[in-house]
Amino acid sequence: MRVFIVKDYEELSVQAAQIVAGQIYVKPNSVLGLATGSTPLLMYHHLIRIYKEYGLDFSEVTTFNLDEYVGLPEADKNSYHYYMNDNFFRHVNLDQKKIHLPDGMAASVDAECLAYEKAIQNCGGIDLQVLGIGQNGHIGFNEPDEKFEAYTHEVKLKQDTIEANARFFADISEVPTRAISMGIKTIMQAKKVVLLANGSNKAEAVYRAVCEGITPEIPASILQLHQDVIVIIEEGAAQYL
Ligand code: GLP
Structure with a gap:
């Protein structure tokens, strides 16, 4: 892991956008x-800026959301489809056919998970x-668990995640209780990973993920085993490091 502590959210976002643009x-x-x-909102903002100012070309890029x-x-x-379209996709020259998110309305969630995983593999990872x-x-949405879930799967969200994400919804009762998420192996098979952490509410999770043992109780801790991970942490989130 290469860990960079940056002074604020703006710097974190610029660094992240530059890594994506460089890729x-x-x-x-x-x-x-x-x-x-x-967390990645301002990174998307800077990617859009780089696209507009420097002509970064997204036309051949393929995307898969987590x-x-x-x-x-x-x-x-509140769907992640809406978020991505609103905050990023519609502002750059991505090819709609190359954009992928799991379909949360699929008739069979299991079949959707399998198809999503296959689509990632078919694109070469x-x-x-x-x-x-x-x-x-x-x-x-790989929640703390007794084991790492390998591939794209259906998740039952933990109460603390539902509470954390309730801020985006009118009422906590509207927060979905289930999600489709790439698995840990899906993520670990990525050639390069950039992990972003912003805000003091992430400080404990960051400390446990980066400095303590690898455990499915802290899913991000598995990244310690990845060969090419850059962790960008804003000062507040880095306070226990
Ligand atoms: C959600 C998403 C994650 C995200 C996490 C933290 O649960 N599924 O992909 O990393 O929230 O979100 P935030 O950046 O808003 O703190």
């Missing part, structure tokens, strides 16, 4: 693994995976 510059047909949540809620249609403002981290150490 696309070197390999225009890169396969990107993308994350949602509040996860999606089960039961939210694409048009729902992920070149660069961007990750945030949950307060409980989750990555994607």
Whole structure:
């Protein structure tokens, strides 16, 4: 793991955007693994800026998002489809056909998980995976567990995750209780990983993921075994390091 502590959210976001931009510059047909949540928002903003100011070309890029809620249609403002379209996709020249998110409305969630995993493999795997981290150490929606779940799967969300994500919904009762998420192996097979952590509410999860033992109780801790991980941590999130 290469760990960088940066002074604020802006610096974290610029650094992350530059890593993504560099990846696309070197390999225009890169396969990107993308994350949602509040952490990568400003990174997307800077990627859009780089696209507009420097003509970064997304036309050959393929994207796979980490996860999606089960039961939210694409048009729902809280779906990750909506988030990605609103905050990133519609602002750059990505090819719609090369954009992938799990379908949270699929008739069979199991079949959707299998198909999603296969689609990633068919594209040759992920070149660069961007990750945030949950307060409980989750990555994607891989919640703390007794074992690491390997491939794309259906997740029952933990109460603390539901509470953490309730801020985006009118009422906590509206937060979906299930999601589809890439698995730990799916993420670990990415050639390069960038993990972003912002805010003091992430400090404990960051400490446990980076400094303590590898355990499925802190899913992000598995990244210690990955050969090419950059961790960018804003000072507040790095306070226990
Ligand atoms: C959600 C997402 C994760 C994200 C996490 C942290 O649960 N499934 O991919 O990393 O929340 O979100 P935030 O960046 O808003 O703190």
